[in-house]
Amino acid sequence: MKGLITASSAVLSLASCAFSSPVDPRSDLIFIKPLVVTTDSLHNVHIGYGDKTFEGEVCLVYGSCDMTEAHHKHHEIGSTIVSHSFRPDRFVWIVPEDAAHGGCVHAFSGSALIGRSAPISVKRNIRKREDISAVADVTGPWFDGVAYMQSKKNNASVVAVAKSKKIGIVGGGMSGLMTSLLLESVGIHDWHITESSQRIGGRIRTKYLAGTTPNQYQYQEMGPMRFPVSTKYVDTNQTLDIQDHKMVFQLGDVLNQMNGNDSELAVKFIPWIQNSPNVPADTNGFRLPNGRIPGLSEMRANTSYVNPATPPSDPEAAKHAAEVIEEVIGATPERLRQIATNVFQAHKEAIDKGLFQWSEAAYLKYALNMSTDTVDYVAGSGNDPMWGEWYDTTYFAATTWRTIDKGLESLPRAFFPHVRDRLVLGRKIDGIRYSNDTGKVSLTWRTDPLVIEPESEEYDYAVVAVPFSKVRLWRLPRYSSLLSRAITTMNYQQSCKVALHYKTRFWEKLSPPIIGGCGETDIYGVGSVCYPAYEINSTRPGVILASYSSGTPARSLAALSTADHVGLVQRAMVEVHGDVAAAQFTGAYDRQCWEVDEHQAGAWAAPTVGQQELYIPAYYKTEFNSIFVGEHTSYTHAWIFSALDSAVRGTTQLLLDMGLVDEAKQIVETWMGRWIHL
Numbered sequence: 089m090k091g092l093i094t095a096s097s098a099v100l101s102l103a104s105c106a107f108s109s110p111v112d113p114r115s116d117l118i119f120i121k122p123l124v125v126t127t128d129s130l131h132n133v134h135i136g137y138g139d140k141t142f143e144g145e146v147c148l149v150y151g152s153c154d155m156t157e158a159h160h161k162h163h164e165i166g167s168t169i170v171s172h173s174f175r176p177d178r179f180v181w182i183v184p185e186d187a188a189h190g191g192c193v194h195a196f197s198g199s200a201l202i203g204r205s206a207p208i209s210v211k212r213n214i215r216k217r218e219d220i221s222a223v224a225d226v227t228g229p230w231f232d233g234v235a236y237m238q239s240k241k242n243n244a245s246v247v248a249v250a251k252s253k254k255i256g257i258v259g260g261g262m263s264g265l266m267t268s269l270l271l272e273s274v275g276i277h278d279w280h281i282t283e284s285s286q287r288i289g290g291r292i293r294t295k296y297l298a299g300t301t302p303n304q305y306q307y308q309e310m311g312p313m314r315f316p317v318s319t320k321y322v323d324t325n326q327t328l329d330i331q332d333h334k335m336v337f338q339l340g341d342v343l344n345q346m347n348g349n350d351s352e353l354a355v356k357f358i359p360w361i362q363n364s365p366n367v368p369a370d371t372n373g374f375r376l377p378n379g380r381i382p383g384l385s386e387m388r389a390n391t392s393y394v395n396p397a398t399p400p401s402d403p404e405a406a407k408h409a410a411e412v413i414e415e416v417i418g419a420t421p422e423r424l425r426q427i428a429t430n431v432f433q434a435h436k437e438a439i440d441k442g443l444f445q446w447s448e449a450a451y452l453k454y455a456l457n458m459s460t461d462t463v464d465y466v467a468g469s470g471n472d473p474m475w476g477e478w479y480d481t482t483y484f485a486a487t488t489w490r491t492i493d494k495g496l497e498s499l500p501r502a503f504f505p506h507v508r509d510r511l512v513l514g515r516k517i518d519g520i521r522y523s524n525d526t527g528k529v530s531l532t533w534r535t536d537p538l539v540i541e542p543e544s545e546e547y548d549y550a551v552v553a554v555p556f557s558k559v560r561l562w563r564l565p566r567y568s569s570l571l572s573r574a575i576t577t578m579n580y581q582q583s584c585k586v587a588l589h590y591k592t593r594f595w596e597k598l599s600p601p602i603i604g605g606c607g608e609t610d611i612y613g614v615g616s617v618c619y620p621a622y623e624i625n626s627t628r629p630g631v632i633l634a635s636y637s638s639g640t641p642a643r644s645l646a647a648l649s650t651a652d653h654v655g656l657v658q659r660a661m662v663e664v665h666g667d668v669a670a671a672q673f674t675g676a677y678d679r680q681c682w683e684v685d686e687h688q689a690g691a692w693a694a695p696t697v698g699q700q701e702l703y704i705p706a707y708y709k710t711e712f713n714s715i716f717v718g719e720h721t722s723y724t725h726a727w728i729f730s731a732l733d734s735a736v737r738g739t740t741q742l743l744l745d746m747g748l749v750d751e752a753k754q755i756v757e758t759w760m761g762r763w764i765h766l
Contacts, residue, residue, distance in 0.1 A: 117146065117195040117203030124209045125183050131178040132749040133165060135203070143171050144197050146181050153192040158199070162188060174181060178247050180747050183210070187229055250746040255279040256531050256547035261290020262728055263717045264553035265503045266339070266735035270759070273505070274743065274751035280547075281507055282531060284516040284558075285687045288504065292728070294495030295678040297589040297631050302494035305623050308587035308633045310680035312728050313618070314360040316486030319428060323421050325571035330428045330486060333729045335736075335760050340492070343502040353502045360489035361621040364605025366598075368617055368664045372397060372610055381609055381664045382599065400465040409452050409466040416451060417443070417474050419481045427482040434478060435723045443474040444701040445497055471696040479724050491621060499728075518542065519563035520550060522712035529713040532563070549713045549745070551738055553731075555580065556720055557689035565712040574703035579718055580690025582683035583638035584645040586657040589676035593630035594668050595619060606636075613641045614660045629674065634661050638691065653679060693720030708737070710745050710755050736760070 120134035133148060133518050146168060149161035166179045181193075191209040195203035255271060257264045260283030268547045281288075300306040315336055320327045340355035347353040365385040372395040376382055387393045400406040406594040418441075427434040437443065448467035451474075452458045463469075519532035519542065529550045532542035552559065556578040563576070595602040606618040615637035620630060635657040637645055645653055654677050661669040682691035695703070700723070707721040717738035719730035736759045745753040 107638050119193055119195075119203060119205035122208070123206055124211065125181070125187070126211050126213045127187055128185045128213045129183055129185050130744075130749045130752075131181045131183060132747070133181050134291065135177055135179070135195070137170075137175060138203075142202075144169070146170050146202075147196045148181075149194050149196065149206075150181075150187065150191055151194065152188075153190070153204070155194065156201060157184070158194070161194070167195065178747060180749055185213075204748045246410070247748070248261065250748055251276050252278060253740070253746060254546075256529070256545070256550045257281045257288065257553060258531060258550060259283065259553035259718070260285075260288035260500075260507075260513075261513065261553055261718070261731065262292065262499070263719070263731040263735045264290070264551070265500065265739075266732045267551050267553060267717060267739055268507055269339075269342070269503070270512070270735060270739040270755050271742075272709075273758075274748070274754055276751075279510060281511045282515050282517055283511065283513050284339050284554075286513050287500070288507065288511070288513075289497060289500030290731075291682070291688060291692070292496045292500055293680060294497035295587060295680075296495070297678055298629070298674060298676040302497070303622075305494070305626065306589065306629055306631055307495045308585075308620070308631045308678070309496055310585045310587065310678060313633075314362065314489050314491045315357075315728070316483045317488040317490050319424070319482075319485050320487045321421050321425060326425075327487075328425055328428050330483065331760075332431050332724070332733075333727070335732050336728050337490075338759070339732060340499070343499070346506060347502055353498075353505070354493075354501050355498050356493040357490040358493045358622060360490045360491035361604025361619075362484075362486070362606060364600045364603055364607075364619070367605045367607025367619070368601045368609050369393075370608040370610045371395060375663075378666065379663065380666055381555040383602070384607060385600065395729075398446065401461050402459065405458060405462045406465050408457055409456075409462050411454065413448050413452065413467065416441075416446075417477050419477060424479070424482045424485055427479055431479060431482075431724065435475070435548060438475045438478055439701060443478065445697060446474060447697050448474060448477075472694060473700065475700065476694075476725075483727070493622065496728075508733075517554070517562065520552075520565060520712070520713075520714060521563075522565045547713075549710075549715065549742055551742065552714060552716050553718050553735070555688060555690060555693070555718060558687070559716075565714070567711050567714075568706065568709070570703065571706040571709075571711060573714075574699070574706050577700060578703070579694050579696045580683075580720075581638055581692050581694035581726070582642040582646065582681070583691035584635070584642040584653070584681040585633060585637075585679070586654060587631050587634040587678045588634045588654075588658060588661060589629060589631050589658075589674045590669070590672040591629055591674055592672060593620075593626060593628070594672050595630075595632070595665060596625055598665065598668075606633075609660060609664065611660045611663065612655060613637055615641065615643050617661075617664065632661065633719075634658070641682065642691075643683065646684050652680055692726035693718075694725065708741065710741060715742055715745075733760075 118136040118138050120136055122131050125131050147158065148165035148167065149158055150163055150165060151161040155161065162380050163184055164180045166178055170749065184196070187210050190207050192207055193205040194201060253276065255276065255278065257267050257279055260281050264281055266281055269279060291311040294307050295310050296302060296307045298306055315333045316330045318327050318329045337357060340357060343355050366383040368381045369384040369387040371382055371387055371393055374382070374393050374395045382393045446455065447470055449469055451465050452463045452467055515533050517533050519529050521530040521532060521544065528546050528548055530544040530546045531550060532544045534542045537624060556575045557580045560576045602619055603624055604621040606616045608616055614635045618633040618636060658673060682688050707716050715738045717734040717736060719725050719727065722730035722734045723728045736755060740752045740755055743755065
C-alpha cells in the first residue's frame with residue numbers, strides 16, 4: 089500500500105532518523121500540541137514552521153526535556169524531508185506503554201536541534217472504552233487502530249493535503265450516507281456518492297401505496313421496519329436498554345439538528361408494536377368453523393385450536409437434541425442481558441464458545457452423531473452459525489420498540505439536502521482500478537452496456553458500501569486471497585414482502601380487534617403478517633404488510649409472477665380476516681423480492697459457518713486504497729445499526745490511513761466507537 093505522504097503525486101517514504109544533513113541555523117519548528125498524551129494510544133503532533141523558508145530533514149523524537157542530542161531519545165516519532173512543496177504539519181505519534189511523564193518532543197535536522205515542545209504530561213492508559221485485551225480475540229475481528237498504525241512504515245501527514253483528498257463513496261445506502269456525514273463532520277468535503285439506483289437509502293424501502301404521500305399514512309416497510317429499544321426481564325424486574333441500536337436514534341437527532349428541525353425532513357421516532365394478542369397464529373392447519381385462522385389469544389386460550397405436529401421417528405432423541413442445542417447456545421436471561429449491554433463482549437464469547445464453527449444441524453449430526461431424521465426435525469439443514477441465535481434472540485426479546493413516523497424513508501430523506509450536490513444517481517459501477525503510478529483508484533461504469541472500454545473517474549480512496557452480492561460481478565484489483573474469497577462467496581439471505589392496500593383499517597374493528605403487531609400463518613410462503621403501528625383507529629384507508637417471508641420459501645415466491653404472488657397473499661388475508669378482506673381490498677399493492685432486486689441481489693448478509701470469523705479481519709485492512717463497509721462487514725447483520733457501525737469503523741480506518749488521528753478520535757468518541765482502540 090502507498091504511503092501517507094504525497095507531494096506532486098510522488099510518494100515519500102519515511103526512514104528512521106539519520107543525523108547527517110546540513111542544517112540551516114535560522115530554521116526552527118514550533119510545536120502546537122499535544123501537551124497531554126496517553127500511553128499505548130495514537131496522537132497527532134501538530135507543528136508549525138518558524139522559518140518559512142526551511143527545507144531539509146526533520147526528525148521528531150521524544151525524550152528528556154534537557155536532551156541535546158538525538159541519540160539520547162526515548163523513542164522516535166517519525167521523520168521526513170521538508171521542501172518548498174511539501175511541508176507536513178502533523179505527525180502520527182504512537183505513544184508506547186513505557187513513555188515517561190514530563191518529557192518533550194524534539195525536532196532535529198541532522199545533528200541540530202531545531203525545535204522543542206513544552207513538557208508533556210503522559211498518562212497511563214486506563215481506557216474509558218472497553219480494554220481491547222478484555223473483549224478482543226487475537227485473530228480479530230476487532231479494529232485496533234494502534235496496531236494498525238504500527239504496521240505502517242509511514243506516519244507523517246500533511247493536513248491541508250489530507251483533507252483535500254478525493255473520496256469516492258460507492259453506494260447510497262445507510263453505510264454510504266453515514267460515511268459522507270462522518271467525513272463532512274471532520275472537515276473532509278471532497279467526497280462523492282455514486283448510487284446505481286435512482287434513489288438513496290439502499291435497503292430502506294418505504295412504499296407509499298396508491299400514489300399517496302408520507303403525510304397520508306398509507307405505507308408499509310418493504311425493508312427494515314423497527315428498532316429494539318429495551319427489554320424488561322421478568323426474573324429480575326430490571327429494564328435494560330439495548331445499547332447497539334442507540335446509534336440509529338443518535339443519527340436521527342443529528343439529522344434533525346442539521347436540518348434545523350424542519351418538519352418536512354424530520355426523523356421522528358414513534359412506538360412500534362411488535363407483539364399484539366390478536367394477530368394471526370400458526371395453528372398447523374387448524375381452522376375455525378367459519379374457515380378463518382384463529383388469532384394468537386384464541387389459540388392460547390384453547391389448545392385444541394392447534395393441530396398436533398407430526399411426531400419424529402424418535403421423540404426421545406428429538407427432545408434430547410432440542411435440550412442440547414438450548415444448552416449449547418445458552419440463551420439464558422443473563423446471557424441476553426449481557427448481549428443487550430455489550431454485543432462486542434458477547435461476540436468474543438461466541439467465538440470462544442465455537443458458535444461460529446457450528447450450525448445447529450452440524451453440531452447435532454457431527455458432534456453428537458444423531459440421526460439425520462432427528463437432526464432435520466430439530467434443526468433443519470441450515471448452515472447458519474449459532475451466533476445469530478444469540479443476538480437476534482436478544483433483539484426480538486425486546487419489550488419496547490420504535491419505528492419512524494411516516495416511514496423509515498425519513499432517514500435518507502433527511503440526508504438528501506446534504507448529499508444531493510455530491511451525488512450521482514443511476515450510475516452502475518462495474519469495476520475498480522488501481523494505478524501504481526499515481527497511487528490512486530478509479531471507479532468504472534458503462535452508460536452503454538455493450539461498450540468495451542468503460543468510463544471512469546479517479547479518486548484518492550474508494551469506500552465501497554455495496555453488498556458483496558453485487559461487488560462480486562465487478563472487475564477488481566488483485567485483493568488478498570482472504571478478501572477476494574469474502575467478496576465472491578459471502579452468503580446472502582433472500583426475502584420477499586407484499587403490502588396490500590385496503591379501503592379502511594378494518595382489522596381494528598374485528599372482534600377481537602387487531603391493534604398492530606406481527607403474527608404468523610401456516611400458509612406456506614406467507615410467513616409473518618404485520619399491522620401498522622401508526623395512526624391506530626384512524627378513519628383513513630390502511631395498509632397491511634400481508635406477507636414477510638425469508639429463506640427458502642422466498643426463493644420460490646420470487647419466481648412467481650407478481651399477479652400470482654399478490655393473489656396468494658390476498659387469499660391468505662381472506663383466510664385470516666374473513667370476507668371483509670375481499671370486500672375492502674383496493675387492488676393496490678407493493679411487492680419486493682430482494683434476491684431479484686438488481687441493486688441488492690439479496691436481503692441481508694447471512695454468513696455460513698466459518699465465514700464471519702474468517703472474513704471480518706480482511707475488512708480491516710485497506711487494500712489498493714479500497715475500504716469496504718456495509719452490514720455485511722459488521723458482526724451483526726440485517727439491522728441498520730450494523731450498517732452505521734461499519735461506517736464508523738471504515739471512516740476511522742480511512743482517517744488513520746491519511747494520518748488524521750485527531751479526526752479519527754473525534755469520530756470514535758462521538759459515535760459510540762467504544763470497541764475501537766485509538
